[in-house]
Amino acid sequence: MAEQGGRPEGPDLAVGISGDQIAEGRMVAGRVGNDPVLVARVGGRCFAIGATCSHYGGPLAEGILVGDTVRCPWHHTAFRLHDGGVDRPPALDPLPCWRVEESNGRVKVVGKAASTVSAPMHPSASAPESVVIVGVGAAGTVAARTLREEGYAGPITMVDADPDAPVDRPNLSKDYLAGTAQEEWVTLRPPEFFRDNDIVFRKPSRAAELDLRSRELRLDDGTVISYGALLLATGASPIRLPLPTTGRVPLLTLRTLADSRAIVDAASRAGSAGRAVVLGASFIGLEVAASLRTRGLEVHVVAPEPRPLERVLGPQVGDWIREVHESHGVIFHLGQKPRELTDDAVVLESGERLPASFVVAGVGVRPNVELAERARLALDRGVLVNEYLETSAPRVFAAGDVARYPDVRTGEPVRVEHWVAAERQAQTAARNMLGAGERFTAVPFFWSAHYDATISYVGHAERWDTIAVDGSLGQRDCTIRYVAGGRTLAVATIGRDRASLQAEVELEQQAPAPATAG
Numbered sequence: 001m002a003e004q005g006g007r008p009e010g011p012d013l014a015v016g017i018s019g020d021q022i023a024e025g026r027m028v029a030g031r032v033g034n035d036p037v038l039v040a041r042v043g044g045r046c047f048a049i050g051a052t053c054s055h056y057g058g059p060l061a062e063g064i065l066v067g068d069t070v071r072c073p074w075h076h077t078a079f080r081l082h083d084g085g086v087d088r089p090p091a092l093d094p095l096p097c098w099r100v101e102e103s104n105g106r107v108k109v110v111g112k113a114a115s116t117v118s119a120p121m122h123p124s125a126s127a128p129e130s131v132v133i134v135g136v137g138a139a140g141t142v143a144a145r146t147l148r149e150e151g152y153a154g155p156i157t158m159v160d161a162d163p164d165a166p167v168d169r170p171n172l173s174k175d176y177l178a179g180t181a182q183e184e185w186v187t188l189r190p191p192e193f194f195r196d197n198d199i200v201f202r203k204p205s206r207a208a209e210l211d212l213r214s215r216e217l218r219l220d221d222g223t224v225i226s227y228g229a230l231l232l233a234t235g236a237s238p239i240r241l242p243l244p245t246t247g248r249v250p251l252l253t254l255r256t257l258a259d260s261r262a263i264v265d266a267a268s269r270a271g272s273a274g275r276a277v278v279l280g281a282s283f284i285g286l287e288v289a290a291s292l293r294t295r296g297l298e299v300h301v302v303a304p305e306p307r308p309l310e311r312v313l314g315p316q317v318g319d320w321i322r323e324v325h326e327s328h329g330v331i332f333h334l335g336q337k338p339r340e341l342t343d344d345a346v347v348l349e350s351g352e353r354l355p356a357s358f359v360v361a362g363v364g365v366r367p368n369v370e371l372a373e374r375a376r377l378a379l380d381r382g383v384l385v386n387e388y389l390e391t392s393a394p395r396v397f398a399a400g401d402v403a404r405y406p407d408v409r410t411g412e413p414v415r416v417e418h419w420v421a422a423e424r425q426a427q428t429a430a431r432n433m434l435g436a437g438e439r440f441t442a443v444p445f446f447w448s449a450h451y452d453a454t455i456s457y458v459g460h461a462e463r464w465d466t467i468a469v470d471g472s473l474g475q476r477d478c479t480i481r482y483v484a485g486g487r488t489l490a491v492a493t494i495g496r497d498r499a500s501l502q503a504e505v506e507l508e509q510q511a512p513a514p515a516t517a518g
Contacts, residue, residue: 007031007034008029008030008031008034008035008036008037008051009029009031010028010029010030010031010036011028011030011031012030012031012032013028013030013031013032013037013039013048013098013107013108013109014032014033014108014109014110015108016106016107016108016109017030017039017106017107018105018106018107019102019105019106019107020105021107022039022040022041022046022107023041024041024042024044025041025042025065026040026041027039027040027060027061027065027070028040028061029051029059029060029061030051030109032098032109035050035096036050036051036052037049037050037051037098037109038050038051038060038061038070039100039107039109040065040070040081042065042067042068042081043068046100046102046107047081047082047097047100048097048098048099048100048109049070049079049081049084049095049096049097049098050084050095050096050097053072053074053075053077053079053091054077054086054091054092054093054094054095055072055074055075055077055090055091055092056074056075058072058073058074058075058077059073060072060073060079062497062498063497063498063501064498064501064502064505065081066078066505068080068081068082069081069087069088071501071504072091073497073498073500073501074447074497075090075091075420075445075447076088076090076420076445076458076500076501076504077089077090077091079091079094079095082097083097084096084097088424088427088442089138089142089420089423089424089427090138090419090420090423092141092142092145092188092189096112097112097113098110098111098112098113099111099112099113125435126434126435127152127154127433127434127435128154128227128228128229128395128433128434129154129155129228130154130155130156130157130226130227130228130229131147131152131154131155131156131157131227131228131229131230131231131433132156132157132158132159132217132225132227132229132230132231133156133157133158133159133230133231133233134159134160134207134217134230134231134232134233134234134371135159135160135231135232135233135234135235135368135400135402136158136159136160136162136165136166136201136203136233137160137165137166137167137169137188137233137235137400137422138166138169138188138400138419138420138422138423138426139231139233139235139399139400139422139423139425139426139429140158140160140166140231140233140400140426141166141188141189141426142422142423142424142426142427142430143231143233143399143426143427143429143430144156144158144194144197144199144430145189145193145197146426146427146430146431147430147433147434148197148199150430150431150434152433152434154228155200156197156198156199156200157199157200157201157202157225157227158194158199158200158201158202158203159202159203159205159206159207159217159219159225160201160202160203160204160205161203161204161205161206162203162204162256162257162258163203163204164256164257164258165203166187166188166189167186167187167188167256167257168185168186168187168188169255169419170419170447171185171186172186172254172255172256172257172259172260173254173260173284173287173288173291174287174291174449176260176264177254177260177263177264177287177288177291177292178290178291178294178295179264179291179294179295180294183257186257202219202223205219205220205221205223206219206220207219207220207234207371208220208371209371209374209375210230210371210372210374210375210396211375212375212376212377212393212396214226215227215228215230215395217230227395228395229395229396229397229433230395230396230397231396231397231398231399231426231429231430231433232371232372232383232391232396232397232398232399232402232403233398233399233400233402233422233426234367234368234369234371234372234400234402235367235368235400235401235402236255236365236366236367236368236401236402236417237255237365237366237368238253238254238255238259238361238362238363238364238365239361239363239364239365239366240253240361241279241338241361241363243338243339243340243341244339244340244341245340245341246341246342246343248341248342248343248344249341249342249343249344249345249346249356249357249358249359250262250266250358250359251341251358251359251361252266252358252359252360252361253360253361253362254284254288254360254362255365263288263292263358263360266357266358267292267295267297267358269357270297270357270358272295272296272297274297274298274357274358275297275298275299275300275354275355275356275357276289276292276297276298276299276300276356276357276358276359276360277299277300277301277302277346277354277356277358277359277360278292278299278300278301278302278359278360278361278362279302279303279338279346279359279360279361279362279363280301280302280303280361280362280363280364281301281303281305281307281308281309281332281334282308282309282362282363282364283309283312283448284362285301285303285308285360285362285363286301286308286309286321286325286448286450287448287449287450288360288362289301289325289330290325290328290330290449290450290451292360293325293328293329293330293451294451297357298329298331299329299330299331300330300331300332300333300354300356301325301330301331301332301333302333302336302337302338302346302348302354303332303333303334303336304334304335304336304337305334305335306334306335307319307322307334308321308322308325308332308334309321313455313457313480313492314464314467314480314482316467316469316473316480317455317473317480317492320473320474321450321453321455324450324451324453325450328451333348333352333354336348336349336350336352337349341356341359344356346359365401365417367381367382367383367401367402367404367415368401368402369382369383369402372391372398372402375393375396377391377392377393377396378391378392380404380413381404381415382401382402382403382404382415383398383402383403383404384404384413385397385398385403385404385405386405386406387405387406387408387439387440388428388432388437388438388439388440389403389405389425389428389429389432389440390429390432395433397429397432397433398429399422399425399426399428399429400421400422400425400426401415401416401417401422402415403415403425405425405440407460408439408440408441409443409489409507409510410489414460414462416444416460418444418445418446419446420444420445420446421442421444421445421446424440424442425440425442428440428442441508443458443459443504443507443508444457444458444459444460445457445458445500445504453476453494454494455492455493455494456492456493456494456497456500457490457491457492457493457500458490458491458500458503458504458507459482459488459489459490459491459503459507460489460490461482461484461489461490463484464482464483464484464489464490465483465484465485466483467480467481467482467483468480468481468483471496473494475495476494476495477494477495477496478493478494478495478496479491479492479493479496479499479503480492480493480494487510488503488506488507488510490507491503491506491507
């Protein structure tokens, strides 16, 4: 909701509005003093919560109501109307709530309500005596948060080799890399989160061995930690190209805050006259290209495919995203592969030479399965889990980029490398550690930003029969459906945030595949 002079726009909800202005299933954004407030009527009752998403500040009035929640139009966080709590990430912080009075045909917001979000639930008697979480990214952080929200009071130990964990990884290739976000904004949870929730956070520490029989995790320094339940949230690592190189031109990848800092440092040293070569036209590669162009560098993108993102989004979107980047000065070398790095250039297999100040490889990631492999857990291009996100070993769960789970809508095993999906898997895994017996059914969602253009995507489609485009890619106002066997598997939108939310609900309501036995 826009603000003018420091005051949110919209009606003064403390004065009140006519009840006719807020019919069943509708929302009104207004203000109480200088606070933006959203009023919604659901089930004949009016609720009032903060009007801006606690994730990146999205305007909730432009979202949709689903049951007793409101979903943010930007990144699909679902907030509970009755207490402002986060029903589904990516937001991690609750919204403030206000009391509402309705009388004589008017609806008034009369004051802030006491928070009830942290009121603990009562976990099952089958809750573990202790929990260990390996990996403190999106999945690990949300799992710990969920355990405490669900009332688990036992010991929680988190382990990560990254001294900067946890960070808001989507920012590393977007705003932070572009120079439009400060480093302190990248912290996903501050140190006091772990302290206040009585969580032991061991970093930098690397998990070395997982003993399933004794239920013990050994760290590389010899420390042994016992667990009642364990979550593998080890994520993935960038694929490193085995290119012959003299070592004079930096060859960088992007996964951690340290990686992003290294790219920022290389860009700063190169200056506006510098040239960056990005290997790979994936989401990461293109987001890096956009961020480096924002910093004023000349950017070349090298990729073997004929169109960027064609494998995921199809030829129409591939052509469009290439045009977007070319309009901002990116130079593509498609259908090409790098052969070697010399003292000052990337040499392609065609023999073409691209002078470079530095090189960033964004050619995909591999799931970090080494710990699971040594423990002899079932693997298949990731750690295999069932619909409850439990691995082949009892009380050992996996979530995030490392987990390969059965898609409830198709029954096929999938591994999804999306930030929001990792967080939602972590919610389910944490609840199942406490005996919930909850199937993972969330529809995958991701977003990708390229300058002033953002792609939102819900669902999962590894292949399709047809692509149906409604609207105009050129005008950045369209919905793209990926259909197989007459069934919509995924929907991408550009400039249609509400349509993306509606597509998410549509996919949630698809008939699921039958539950597997056992």
